[in-house]
Amino acid sequence: MSESTITFIGGGNMAQALVGGLLAAGHPGSAIRVADPSETQRQQVSEQFGVATFADNAEAVSGARAVVLAVKPQVMAPVLESIREPLAENAVVISVAAGITLDGLARGLGESTARVRAMPNTPALYRAGITGVVASRNCREEDRALATTILEAAGRVVWINEESQMDAVTAVSGSGPAYFFAFTEHLAEAGVHAGLPPAVALELARQTAIGAGVMLAESEHEPGELRRRVTSPGGTTEAALKSFAGSKMAAMIDQAVQAALRRGRELGGDH
Numbered sequence: 001m002s003e004s005t006i007t008f009i010g011g012g013n014m015a016q017a018l019v020g021g022l023l024a025a026g027h028p029g030s031a032i033r034v035a036d037p038s039e040t041q042r043q044q045v046s047e048q049f050g051v052a053t054f055a056d057n058a059e060a061v062s063g064a065r066a067v068v069l070a071v072k073p074q075v076m077a078p079v080l081e082s083i084r085e086p087l088a089e090n091a092v093v094i095s096v097a098a099g100i101t102l103d104g105l106a107r108g109l110g111e112s113t114a115r116v117r118a119m120p121n122t123p124a125l126y127r128a129g130i131t132g133v134v135a136s137r138n139c140r141e142e143d144r145a146l147a148t149t150i151l152e153a154a155g156r157v158v159w160i161n162e163e164s165q166m167d168a169v170t171a172v173s174g175s176g177p178a179y180f181f182a183f184t185e186h187l188a189e190a191g192v193h194a195g196l197p198p199a200v201a202l203e204l205a206r207q208t209a210i211g212a213g214v215m216l217a218e219s220e221h222e223p224g225e226l227r228r229r230v231t232s233p234g235g236t237t238e239a240a241l242k243s244f245a246g247s248k249m250a251a252m253i254d255q256a257v258q259a260a261l262r263r264g265r266e267l268g269g270d271h
């Protein structure tokens with residue numbers, strides 16, 4: 001991987017997932033910087049990853065080839081203001097903030113800045129993430145290649161042609177890990193209700209989620225076929241799946257994704 005300096009603005013969950021992925025992929029820690037206003041956060045990042053940390057965004061972006069904006073959408077406006085002047089002319093700015101559009105970034109940074117809007121997810125920490133990406137028209141091939149390289153350190157990258165689809169990407173894969181974690185929590189709770197000790201129920205639920213994930217990754221079959229192979233006619237799985245259908249599970253998931261989609265649009269519209 002190239003040794004271009006990469007600066008992260010915001011040193012929270014997402015930045016740490018991406019920094020962890022970059023280091024695991026062999027990007028030198030000496031070429032990674034993290035800016036965060038919280039001293040506690042800076043200390044944690046520096047201890048965990050051994051990268052340089054900064055209290056001042058302007059100082060952190062100076063000379064950086066790529067700047068990753070990993071702050072909440074709500075603080076994006078002042079963050080853009082803080083980096084506009086010191087940003088290097090050849091810098092590509094990559095935002096991972098939900099709902100912040102390429103136009104929104106241009107309003108804060110100027111139209112001439114190369115901009116990438118990306119939506120990763122937290123499995124990035126284990127290089128098992130997936131990131132949807134779209135770029136401004138003025139992004140050069142080498143900017144796109146650099147963004148791909150940075151984001152591939154966190155897992156797979158899917159380039160999206162229509163920016164309007166990014167809120168859907170956010171609702172499916174950006175937020176998606178939380179849906180599977182919530183399902184695992186509820187399965188463990190149901191195991192306790194069914195008579196298991198809590199620790200056993202959690203271990204069964206967690207390892208089942210992991211095993212199902214490995215099958216999704218490794219098997220040549222679609223999820224529907226994998227489901228059918230567990231479901232013996234007239235058996236226990238069929239009874240559970242019928243109960244899911246009776247509770248309108250598909251509609252429930254669709255509504256949840258629509259709620260995330262709407263919230264993504266609201267967050268983008270706020271800025």
Ligand SMILES: NC(=O)C1=CN([C@@H]2O[C@H](COP(=O)(O)OP(=O)(O)OC[C@H]3O[C@@H](n4cnc5c(N)ncnc54)[C@H](OP(=O)(O)O)[C@@H]3O)[C@@H](O)[C@H]2O)C=CC1
Nearest residue numbers: 010011012013014036038070071072073096097098120121
């Ligand atoms: N978490 C996830 O799964 C995903 C998150 N995202 C997006 O990533 C972005 C970051 O989310 P996440 O990492 O979870 O959030 P976190 O709150 O964990 O991290 C954001 C960090 O930015 C810091 N910060 C606040 N203001 C500034 C500032 N002016 N300059 C520099 N840093 C600042 C915050 O400090 P303090 O806490 O002191 O305010 C915090 O440490 C969001 O926009 C979210 O939409 C995208 C995909 C997945």
Ligand SMILES: O=C(O)[C@@H]1CCC=N1
Nearest residue numbers: 097098170174175176
């Ligand atoms: O919940 C959020 O808004 C962010 C975006 C996707 C995952 N976390």
